[in-house]
Amino acid sequence: MGRVFNFSAGPSMLPEAVLKKAAADMLDYNGCGMSVMEMSHRTPEYEAIINGAEALLRELMNIPDNYKVLFLQGGASSQFAMIPLNLLKTGKADYVITGQWSKKAAQEAEKYGTVNRVASSADKTFSYIPKLDPATFDPEADYFHITFNNTIYGTRYTKLPDTGNVPIVADISSNALSEPIDVSKFGMLYAGAQKNMGPAGVTVVIIREDLIGHAKEGTPTMFDYQIHADNGSMYNTPPTYAIYILKMVLEWLKELGGIDAMHEINKKKAAILYDFLDSSKMFRGTVVKEDRSLMNVPFVTDSDELNAKFIKEAKAAGFVNLKGHRTVGGMRASIYNAMPVEGVEALVAFMKEFEKNN
Numbered sequence: 434m435g436r437v438f439n440f441s442a443g444p445s446m447l448p449e450a451v452l453k454k455a456a457a458d459m460l461d462y463n464g465c466g467m468s469v470m471e472m473s474h475r476t477p478e479y480e481a482i483i484n485g486a487e488a489l490l491r492e493l494m495n496i497p498d499n500y501k502v503l504f505l506q507g508g509a510s511s512q513f514a515m516i517p518l519n520l521l522k523t524g525k526a527d528y529v530i531t532g533q534w535s536k537k538a539a540q541e542a543e544k545y546g547t548v549n550r551v552a553s554s555a556d557k558t559f560s561y562i563p564k565l566d567p568a569t570f571d572p573e574a575d576y577f578h579i580t581f582n583n584t585i586y587g588t589r590y591t592k593l594p595d596t597g598n599v600p601i602v603a604d605i606s607s608n609a610l611s612e613p614i615d616v617s618k619f620g621m622l623y624a625g626a627q628k629n630m631g632p633a634g635v636t637v638v639i640i641r642e643d644l645i646g647h648a649k650e651g652t653p654t655m656f657d658y659q660i661h662a663d664n665g666s667m668y669n670t671p672p673t674y675a676i677y678i679l680k681m682v683l684e685w686l687k688e689l690g691g692i693d694a695m696h697e698i699n700k701k702k703a704a705i706l707y708d709f710l711d712s713s714k715m716f717r718g719t720v721v722k723e724d725r726s727l728m729n730v731p732f733v734t735d736s737d738e739l740n741a742k743f744i745k746e747a748k749a750a751g752f753v754n755l756k757g758h759r760t761v762g763g764m765r766a767s768i769y770n771a772m773p774v775e776g777v778e779a780l781v782a783f784m785k786e787f788e789k790n791n
């Protein structure tokens with residue numbers, strides 16, 4: 434079997450060029466006579482990789498100098514604890530609840546402080562981003578947490594809340610590198626890499642320097658941003674191979690024209706799919722139009738049976754991982770950076786054919 438069109442929400446597709454390069458490098462990286470996997474992280478060769486990854490990320494995302502870039506482990510889920518452990522001072526934080534991930538983030542923060550849930554879209558299965566009223570924000574909160582793109586429900590913020598001096602902390606696991614993000618508007622951004630940046634195993638944290646160095650007493654060493662910042666993400670062994678792949682993904686992105694160019698392609702891909710969903714008599718999107726994600730596109734038919742039939746036949750035709758999250762049902766097509774336009778066009782052609790035949 435050749436390569437399929439993989440619509441997985443994560444881990445997800447990687448650019449084929451990156452996988453080929455990794456394959457070519459596998460036994461002998463750059464004349465070192467070994468794989469990157471076998472290499473000490475305390476070597477000049479590896480330092481060039483991790484420093485190169487950071488430099489490229491800074492360049493592509495336009496990260497200001499007063500922000501640290503950290504390559505951590507433990508996934509975005511560990512950040513749910515690291516954030517309150519490091520950022521709480523008054524002990525209070527604001528959270529917007531737009532899905533499972535923000536729910537989990539808020540629950541974890543509650544172990545360490547007081548969480549003010551400023552708004553939620555739970556009433557309509559998280560199919561929209563709630564309108565935010567600054568009167569409900571706590572002006573004394575240590576930070577304001579949002580999930581920028583909601584991987585499971587397929588919503589995204591198009592406008593940031595006005596939080597005044599309260600730093601915004603955003604989970605960008607599923608939209609990092611997909612669209613321009615003005616880093617200076619945030620106190621901190623974080624992402625598990627396995628959606629849009631690279632393989633599972635590395636978690637990227639971009640944090641304003643003044644937010645570092647305030648970890649709660651008793652914070653585990655590995656959960657203290659200061660430790661990682663002071664040691665260039667090498668306090669212990671970093672996820673070396675995942676960072677190496679991330680670096681190649683960033684090189685691929687740069688060659689393609691950077692994040693602005695990628696954003697244009699992503700808008701085009703999303704439009705192909707949403708335009709079809711809006712015109713179809715069988716399929717429909719589940720999210721209000723104005724909050725639709727460019728990355729994760731949930732859709733349904735009116736029948737569970739038809740959904741199951743579609744997923745099965747799509748899989749046989751080479752369109753895999755289209756089953757929706759268990760809390761939404763139906764289908765979800767994740768169309769991250771590595772999904773080519775042709776993949777979305779082919780999916781829509783398949784959906785049209787399915788609609789005609791059923």
Ligand SMILES: *Cc1c(COP(=O)(O)O)cnc(C)c1O
Binds near residue numbers: 534580604
């Ligand atoms: C996948 C995902 C997570 C969880 O990431 P892990 O790296 O598995 O912990 C958190 N937030 C969002 C938005 C995600 O898409």
